[in-house]
Amino acid sequence: MAKISVIGAGVGGMSAAARLAKQGHEVTIYENSDRSGGKCRTEWFGDYGFDTGPSLLTLPAVYRDLFIKTGKRLEHILELEPVDPAFVYNFSDGKKVVFPNLSNPNTYLEIEKTFGAKASNGWQEVINRAEKMWQVSREPFVESELKSIWQLLIRKNLISQIKQIAPLTSLRRLSEKMDLDPHLRMIVDRYATYTGSDPRSAPAVLLTIAFVESTFGAWHIKGGIGQLSIALEQRCKDLGVKFEFNSLVSKILTKANRITGLELANGKQIDTEIVVANSDAEYVYNQLLSEKVSSASGERRRLKAATKSLAGFSLLLGLDNAKGNSVSMQHHNVYFPSDYDAEFDQIFTQKIPVSDPTIYICAPKDKSLVRSDSKEAWFVLVNAPRHEPKNGWDWSKGADQYAQKIIKKLDTLGLDVSRRLDFMKYRTPADLESYAMAPGGSIYGTSSNSTTSAFLRARNRSKVTGLFCVGGSAHPGGGLPLVGISAEIVASAIGKA
Ligand SMILES: Cc1cc2nc3c(=O)[nH]c(=O)nc-3n(C[C@H](O)[C@H](O)[C@H](O)COP(=O)(O)OP(=O)(O)OC[C@H]3O[C@@H](n4cnc5c(N)ncnc54)[C@H](O)[C@@H]3O)c2cc1C
Numbered sequence: 001m002a003k004i005s006v007i008g009a010g011v012g013g014m015s016a017a018a019r020l021a022k023q024g025h026e027v028t029i030y031e032n033s034d035r036s037g038g039k040c041r042t043e044w045f046g047d048y049g050f051d052t053g054p055s056l057l058t059l060p061a062v063y064r065d066l067f068i069k070t071g072k073r074l075e076h077i078l079e080l081e082p083v084d085p086a087f088v089y090n091f092s093d094g095k096k097v098v099f100p101n102l103s104n105p106n107t108y109l110e111i112e113k114t115f116g117a118k119a120s121n122g123w124q125e126v127i128n129r130a131e132k133m134w135q136v137s138r139e140p141f142v143e144s145e146l147k148s149i150w151q152l153l154i155r156k157n158l159i160s161q162i163k164q165i166a167p168l169t170s171l172r173r174l175s176e177k178m179d180l181d182p183h184l185r186m187i188v189d190r191y192a193t194y195t196g197s198d199p200r201s202a203p204a205v206l207l208t209i210a211f212v213e214s215t216f217g218a219w220h221i222k223g224g225i226g227q228l229s230i231a232l233e234q235r236c237k238d239l240g241v242k243f244e245f246n247s248l249v250s251k252i253l254t255k256a257n258r259i260t261g262l263e264l265a266n267g268k269q270i271d272t273e274i275v276v277a278n279s280d281a282e283y284v285y286n287q288l289l290s291e292k293v294s295s296a297s298g299e300r301r302r303l304k305a306a307t308k309s310l311a312g313f314s315l316l317l318g319l320d321n322a323k324g325n326s327v328s329m330q331h332h333n334v335y336f337p338s339d340y341d342a343e344f345d346q347i348f349t350q351k352i353p354v355s356d357p358t359i360y361i362c363a364p365k366d367k368s369l370v371r372s373d374s375k376e377a378w379f380v381l382v383n384a385p386r387h388e389p390k391n392g393w394d395w396s397k398g399a400d401q402y403a404q405k406i407i408k409k410l411d412t413l414g415l416d417v418s419r420r421l422d423f424m425k426y427r428t429p430a431d432l433e434s435y436a437m438a439p440g441g442s443i444y445g446t447s448s449n450s451t452t453s454a455f456l457r458a459r460n461r462s463k464v465t466g467l468f469c470v471g472g473s474a475h476p477g478g479g480l481p482l483v484g485i486s487a488e489i490v491a492s493a494i495g496k497a
Helices: 011-022 061-070 105-113 116-141 158-165 173-175 182-193 204-216 227-238 283-286 293-307 340-350 399-412 429-436 480-494
Strands: 004-009 028-029 044-045 047-049 080-082 087-091 097-099 219-221 242-244 249-255 258-264 268-271 276-278 309-321 332-335 359-362 375-384 423-428 468-470
Touching: 004 011, 004 044, 011 028, 011 061, 011 227, 011 276, 028 182, 044 309, 044 332, 047 309, 047 375, 061 399, 061 480, 087 105, 097 105, 105 116, 105 182, 105 204, 116 158, 116 182, 173 182, 173 204, 182 204, 182 268, 227 359, 249 283, 258 276, 276 283, 283 293, 283 468, 309 399, 340 375, 359 399, 359 480, 375 399, 399 423, 468 480
Parallel strands: 004 028, 004 276, 028 242, 087 332, 276 468
Antiparallel strands: 044 047, 080 219, 087 097, 249 258, 258 268, 309 375, 309 423, 332 359, 359 375
């Protein structure tokens, strides 16, 4: 049995802790905050409950596997609900298309109704290509520990697999080559933002998201997706994992390139053989580890070369229909601007808040998220530049005005928000940085803004003996499904007691 310390009680940290405890290890989680969940939380303000982080769960099989392998089935603990339709996409020319959940044939029909047969055929081509890409990348890349690029290059059928993945093609270029309808191209572009990236430089393989979302579905958890964090904390406790909240880890201690312990901000030292870091990988390598640890230098170099993921500006809106007209909304709604490229230029190049952003609204039908039938709790998210006061945007300024601008835009879209507004709170990238320790407020750690980005992410098993990285900034990346997979990879790399 090894003594394992986990830094951070995010979903990745807790998923790894549960698996490791089940494998017979003695596990303690040190968490800076007074609660678990990190970015994944359901928070209540008065009559309104909001998922302030993830509001869409895809690939629930990752968590089904975790729960069944560590004790009781997920479905015995949480109520997973398929969200139908999965998405409603609204465009600036007034067109709107509905994507039904878990049915590609119905999605093709909806596309045909709105944009015609050629567009629908184009989407079928997208799904077929995305499925092939998923088959090629799932097991050897997404679900495996990435030790080196060579493990991918020595595979059988390499040439045909490379053809499918098109490693040197960007996501945008691929949809252009497919001659996809311009509206559908925007939907494909949006998949790049699922990894905090710019579709013009993100790799074509992100098209797999189209297949994963449509085939494995869009899911909600009754009471909010943050319930997943609560259930994970309980599962960890059931397996004997100890939680130390309000415990900021300030140093990872090493001797001769090997982990020996942790130091907390209050000066307390903890002896430990293995550290699983769920905190941001760059922070781990540049702040927590001494710069003298020479075996960390390769990882530091790679992390420095990676672009950071974009951040998000969110509004938590409590609406009371007694004050105005209720508007018919689905669970996941996207409103695209007329110029999507301007959004990516402003975020990644100009580093300024987006003047006319794509607006995502999560308007759950889940009545357990409001305390009265006339009320609705909307989570509104727009992509934003990171909080970088020195050489980018300083989110400590101008946030009030930006929030008002978005509310005005929502009114212009006909959503009658101002009149119904009963509660409003906004969260800037600076807020996310401070409450979830996400540097710059990046949603996903590093972005996929280059063809090699996947290889620049922190490896799950460090060259520093006894150090492992889990969560959104480590392989295979951010978002709940990948974070859960990273926990599985780390637990199997550490092995049984
Ligand atoms: C606004 C928003 C919307 C999102 N939407 C979606 C979505 O719809 N679907 C989806 O799948 N994903 C979404 N995501 C991404 C998803 O939330 C994350 O990928 C995932 O929750 C990250 O989990 P993690 O394990 O990396 O840990 P994190 O959530 O990053 O947690 C890390 C934890 O470590 C703690 N910590 C860090 N450093 C230290 C230290 N030194 N000492 C002690 N504790 C420390 C932090 O306090 C934190 O609790 C969204 C994220 C955000 C912010």
